[in-house]
Amino acid sequence: MTDLARFKPKTVYVTYIASTPEKVWDALTRPEFTTQYFAGFAVDVEPKQGGAFFLRYPDGRVHISGRVIEWAPPRRFSCTWLIEGMPDFQGLPESLVTYEIEQAGGAVKLTMTEAHFWAVPDEVLAGGRSGWPAILSSLKSVLETGKALDIKMEPPAELVEAVKQAVATKPWLK
């Protein structure tokens, strides 16, 4: 696996949630929660450092796979992300997603960081930058109101083209 020190944060999203660190941890790591707010995907994670991590489609197929890098409930969970379920995206190398969960007064501050070890073009980062606010807004609604938001996940127009270009030229190998 790529040396962790090479991963640099490219996208950061912070939200404050009226909940507890334990509940936010559960919402991020248990499939009965993720299926509600994470575009229908079920998280499937071995709860330990080095454990296997998957986000699965409703039929069980793998959308994202990875390894748990840090497992420190209820404060810090990070894992690698490799896109397996979308043919155009399959050539991309892994990214690193970290969730930090902190008490902030009577609320929880959740910080999601998406990090990469190569110079990802903005058009490719746009995927996460449009997806994470939708996913984490819906997570907040689930924990605060019991109901997820009905959000249409729309990849930005140039995303697929930009990914195809990246996969064709593989700048991370240079």
Place this chain on the structure above:
Amino acid sequence: MSKPSFVYVTYIRATPEKVWSAITEREMAAQYWGCHRNVSDWKVGSKWEHQRTDGSDAVDIVGTVIENERPRRLVITWASPSGAADPAKVSRVVFEIEPHKDEAVRLTVTHSDLEPGSEMLRGITQGWPLVLSALKSWLETGKPTPM
């Protein structure tokens, strides 16, 4: 050197009108915006003030209304009272409120023309997620996020 900007997107189960009102109605922001109210008549060219609600009415941020397309788009300038006369210290905030499917809106706040390395940039980078999380909680649950 290009001036940094900060963008924050959140989805809220509310109507565009409710989100607009929450930002612009005098005593509404006070419910969730960290003890501040937003005061203006919101006409293009008018000034707006971000006032403390602690009894002092002290003004922490000032600006001018640049665009008002209720309830979809509001553009204001943003500066501390001491920096308002210096163009380098005046930034710009765009609120875009877009209906999303049946029952939600996507609120995009773009804060641009910030002074590189400034306290203001640091402050708003911390502040917008706090304020907009509290706004979302207030609109969806009737209570701001308890911070």
